[in-house]
Amino acid sequence: MNRIFQRCFKAVAVVAFLMLVSPQLSFGQDGEALFKANCSSCHKPDVKYVGPPLKGAREREPEKGWVYKWVHNATAMAMTDPYASKLREEAGGVVMTSFPDLTNAQIDAILNWADSFQPAGAAKPGAGGATVAPQSNHTVLYGMLTLVLAIIAFVLLQVNSNLKKLADEHDNIPGKQPVPFYRNKAYLLVLLIGLFLLAGYFLVDGAMGLGRQQGYQPVQPIYYSHFVHAGVNQISCLYCHGDAQNSRHANIPSVNTCMNCHMAVKEYTGEPLKRADGSIVDANAEIQKLYNYAGWNPDTKTYDRPGKPIQWVKIHNLPSHVYFNHSQHVKVGQVACQTCHGEIQKMNEVKQFAPLSMGWCINCHRTTNVQFNDDKGNGNQFYSLYEKFHEDIKEHKYDSVTVEKIGGTECGKCHY
Ligand code: HEC
Ligand code: HEC
Ligand code: HEC
Ligand code: HEC
Ligand code: HEC
Ligand code: HEC
Incomplete structure (x- = not known):
């Protein structure tokens, strides 16, 4: 035995x-x-x-x-x-x-x-941006191992019970009515619990990760560096993303906006640029790609073929049940772009800086003060509604009002 x-x-x-x-x-x-x-x-x-x-x-x-x-x-x-x-x-x-x-x-x-290549931390397009965890390879391996071990354990248990039966017969002990394994309550219970845990795990994991992709840094159709433009050359964010100030979405600039400068800027003369994987960028070839999109011929200085829009990969994605408005934050709240997007002017390739989770929004609303309009007419003109706050502040009952106090943590403000 x-x-x-x-x-x-x-x-x-x-x-x-x-x-x-x-x-x-x-x-x-x-x-x-x-x-x-x-x-x-x-x-x-x-x-x-x-x-x-x-x-x-x-x-x-x-x-x-x-x-x-x-x-x-x-x-x-x-x-x-x-x-x-x-x-x-x-x-x-x-x-x-x-x-x-x-x-x-x-x-x-x-x-x-x-x-067999799997991009680390990249998003599955169309799946609400759900991320593939980089460690999932190991998870699959361990999962398979567990499965194999479970099957072996099962076989061993069967062998064990058969041997026991043989031994019993040998000793002339009358055996119980044999129960086939698929009717064996113990096996069924283990199977049920296993399935339950597995389903629960995937449900919670899937729901929590839905739309979350902190650190997401896709490869873009043109290697366009924010460091070169917004950092070294000090171009204002609003030159290209002006809609951030007065509408819900910050726009991505069109090819025409790029060409305003690049009809003249034909060559890159700065420090060599590196991709995330360490390879060197041929920056002039990237500018040439821009010309191909624009249909611009730098030699004749004419648009000699039809242009087409650049298909930039969108990096920041909130789930569709969330309402977020840039102008509310940039203009009214006077929150700097960098607070939410990190130091974009130092990034060559944009990377998602914040988790964009609900906790992230709420924490900031709990701790950030509303910018009421001051005597010079700066700040928030919208909240004349909140005269009461102004009166209270004037009377020194308190000296600041957080976003939470004006309702910034009410579900309906952020959810449809
Ligand atoms: C010369 C134009 C230009 C300037 C100036 C510029 N950007 Fe951009 N920005 C772009 C383009 C083009 C993209 C899309 C490609 C990419 O993601 O790199 C982009 C993408 C982004 C994204 C990611 C959008 C997404 O897909 O979710 C953020 C955030 C952003 N910019 C913030 C900023 C901030 C903050 C500044 C100022 C410090 C700035 N940008 C300055 C052109 C510009
Ligand atoms: C309070 C946080 C916050 C601030 C401040 C902020 N953004 Fe954003 N930004 C976001 C969020 C959240 C998204 C994702 C929006 C979505 O998916 O609808 C986003 C998305 C973007 C995008 C992608 C296009 C879009 O609107 O979805 C660009 C470009 C961008 N931001 C640029 C800027 C620039 C430039 C500034 C400063 C002028 C700025 N942002 C300030 C939070 C912020
Ligand atoms: C306000 C002027 C301006 C605008 C607008 C502008 N660029 Fe540039 N771009 C520059 C300057 C200046 C350089 C650096 C030239 C140098 O260092 O010699 C540059 C460099 C580049 C380079 C080479 C370095 C790199 O980032 O890879 C590329 C590619 C490029 N631009 C693409 C774009 C694209 C795409 C757009 C539109 C989204 C755009 N540019 C908009 C001024 C501009
Ligand atoms: C100098 C750039 C360059 C290098 C280096 C290079 N390739 Fe390519 N490869 C291309 C281009 C461009 C094409 C598209 C066909 C063409 O224009 O010649 C291509 C096409 C291919 C294709 C056909 C793809 C398809 O869709 O059927 C294969 C396979 C391929 N390359 C394999 C390789 C392998 C393997 C290596 C490394 C040993 C390599 N390439 C190195 C530029 C390159
Ligand atoms: C860095 C801080 C910060 C972050 C992060 C932030 N907010 Fe805000 N939010 C503010 C400020 C400041 C205001 C107040 C603007 C004002 O004065 O009305 C505000 C206002 C709002 C309002 C209007 C509230 C009202 O009562 O009118 C909504 C809706 C909102 N934010 C949604 C979001 C969502 C959704 C997110 C996350 C995706 C988010 N915010 C992340 C700072 C932030
Ligand atoms: C300041 C903005 C804000 C407020 C206020 C807010 N939410 Fe959210 N909520 C979000 C954002 C952003 C997400 C997306 C988070 C993500 O993708 O992880 C979210 C996601 C959710 C989800 C989906 C589960 C998840 O983690 O993805 C539920 C359910 C939810 N919120 C319920 C509520 C309820 C109930 C309230 C009121 C008590 C509330 N929210 C208030 C911003 C907010």
Whole structure:
């Protein structure tokens, strides 16, 4: 009996060990390192960059093995192969560098890595911006491990009960009526509790995380640096986001606003700029991208082709059941942009600074004073309604009024 158990546990240990090491075993080549060394200046795994995203490249290839030929000699392929020339057209005529020295296994390793790439902390589009936690890979691994261990435990229990039955028969003890496992109350209870916990966990986690994406920093269609514009060149936030002062939403400037300056500013002469992943930006190529969107020809100084709007990725997203108004805060409340957005003028790529959670809004409303209009007519002209507060302040009953006191924590103020 003891021996059987020992063997079973050894088997479990071996299975668990194999599960832990197998992901490392199956990739002899380090796809990520190869990618960073050879391809990352032009490709991203999941989004378009100079070249197309590498994720799923092998599903798109016209015939099996096409990618090997392509990576080994892109120049020749772009001349002769119809799919390759189509790609080159889509990339605006840029031809990829050839890598004759990469082996097929190395190319596969790169593409395997790209296929399994998950952006850390990025948002699932369309899912209310719910975030994929960076640690979810581990969660899945542990989940699978738990499942496997549970199945093994179950099998062992079955083996145990069968052995017991055999032993009982051997000793001529009359056995009880056997209960099939799916009618066994103990198993059913464990299963039920398990399901309950799992459902509860996902419900709470999903609801809490709905729309939350602090730290979100997507790659934008043009590498546009706030540090260069609002920091080094001191352009006012309101030059580009003027609507923040008088309407609900701060606008994102149109291509025309950019062209006001960039008809003249053709080159970037400042310090070299780096992306979040450390790669160097070709800033003049980024300005060229702007010209492509605008349809501007810097040589002839004319708009010689139709322009198209830049599809900036929206970073800050409140759920649709929340009402937030910029002018209420920027103009009336005189809250600085940086209080809510962080030091944008020091960021190259914008990153969401605040959690945009309900607690974040409410805490500020509890602690921030309303800016009543002073004698010079500055501050809040809207709240003549609140004459009472003015009178009380004049009579020195109190010297400030928080947003909470004017109703800033009432549900209806922020929720439809
Ligand atoms: C100098 C920039 C550059 C580098 C470096 C580069 N690529 Fe490309 N790649 C491109 C461009 C641009 C295209 C689009 C086709 C064209 O215009 O030639 C492309 C296309 C591809 C495609 C076809 C994608 C599809 O949608 O079918 C694959 C696969 C590919 N590259 C793999 C790689 C791999 C692997 C590396 C690294 C070993 C690499 N590339 C390095 C620029 C580059
Ligand atoms: C020259 C124009 C320009 C200036 C000046 C400028 N911005 Fe922007 N801003 C943009 C563009 C274009 C985007 C969209 C691309 C991006 O997110 O980087 C943007 C995006 C943003 C976003 C993120 C919007 C979203 O998607 O949620 C915030 C917040 C922001 N700007 C705040 C500021 C603040 C604060 C200042 C002043 C310190 C400022 N901006 C100055 C052009 C400008
Ligand atoms: C009290 C906090 C707060 C202040 C102050 C603030 N913002 Fe925002 N900003 C937000 C929130 C919250 C959002 C998300 C709004 C949404 O999803 O509807 C946002 C979104 C944005 C966006 C994206 C477009 C939009 O309206 O959804 C831009 C651009 C922006 N802010 C720029 C600015 C600038 C420029 C200033 C200063 C003039 C500023 N913000 C001041 C909280 C603030
Ligand atoms: C008020 C003038 C002004 C406006 C408006 C403006 N820029 Fe710029 N831009 C500049 C200046 C100045 C530089 C830096 C030139 C230098 O340092 O040599 C620059 C640099 C750049 C660069 C290279 C550095 C970087 O950030 O990557 C890009 C790309 C760029 N601008 C894109 C844009 C886009 C897109 C818009 C519209 C959303 C825009 N600019 C609006 C003045 C402006
Ligand atoms: C940094 C501080 C700060 C943060 C963060 C903040 N607010 Fe406010 N909020 C204010 C101030 C100050 C006022 C008062 C403006 C005034 O004088 O009427 C205000 C006013 C309001 C009002 C009008 C209240 C009334 O009684 O008329 C609403 C609605 C509101 N905020 C919604 C939000 C929402 C939604 C969020 C979060 C997404 C938020 N605020 C985050 C500072 C903040
Ligand atoms: C100052 C603005 C503000 C006030 C006042 C406010 N809320 Fe919220 N509420 C928010 C914001 C912002 C969110 C979105 C938070 C998120 O996405 O995590 C939210 C989310 C929620 C949610 C969705 C659950 C969640 O965490 O996403 C519920 C339910 C809710 N609020 C109920 C209330 C109730 C009830 C009151 C009154 C006691 C209230 N709220 C008052 C700003 C406010």
